[in-house]
Amino acid sequence: MDTNLILFSIVTLSFYNVVLKRSPHKLLLLFRVSLFTYLGFVFICLFQTIVLQHDLSALRELIFNYTFEDYHSMSRFHFLSLSQ
Amino acid sequence: MIISEKLLDGYDLSLVIPISQFGILLASADYIALGDPFQWSLLIGILIVCLGSFVLSISAANEHLSIRMFSELRHVPGKLWALVLGEALCFTTSAVVSYLGIKETAHPDAIMNSLKRLHLGPIAFHSAFFFNIGQQLFSVIIFAIYILSRKKYRTLMFLPLITSTKYLAWAALAYILAEYTYFIAFTITHETSILRALDNLSIPHYTYLFLLLP
8 A cells, every 4th residue: 555655656746747847937836836735735634634533623733733832731722622 | 946946947857857866865875874774775775766766757758668768868967967966965954854853752852842942933743744744834935035036036926827727736736646645655654764664665666667668
């Protein structure tokens, strides 16, 4: 399974290289692809936790884990998940 | 950013991409230097992976897989080799930072806690997928600053997306799929050594691809 995923990843990456080669403004395309990839990953992350795992605290974790709070002091915000 | 721009605008991508694949060899050397268990078989395996990536990338520009496509390498200018080496070094730095960031040891923990105390932004360690989300945001911010600082791109940046919707949609979809499946593959594999995981995940398929060569 994992080797098949890697093969799929390499094939799609080769396809991406071909599209990039044919684009008139390559650097601009790279920037926009980076931006949409970031948004896509955030969407996947939220979809996985909110829709598939029914875990409504995903947004809170994205904000607190990623920015201003210490990873190990999350218990201080336990009341937020209790209120949901 | 500067190296990427020079490579993208100055040279044919069908030459740049295959040569760039060998940056993974430098990254592998760094993984070994950082303590990943070393075996000659693993190094040979990584070399096969690089050759496989090279063949796949260069074949995207050619109609058939053929030994003749290797002859193009003889005419590669020295400046291109220098730029590709610079790109490989940048890739190696990024790969090493990612490697250190997703290892669950005391060192990344200390770095993570220090960065969180500094309130520098989105950083989540220990998981390849979550680490990449933070890394991607930093990449977008640096990219935006570079593009806005260049007069050549500043006006183009705010043009409606309609002009290149086709390229953008396909490129973004392909890139998201490639990255996501790559992270999932590394998440579900049972290997703890990154070199061994690279070997085990990639070699079987590349050996099949070599059979296609005449």
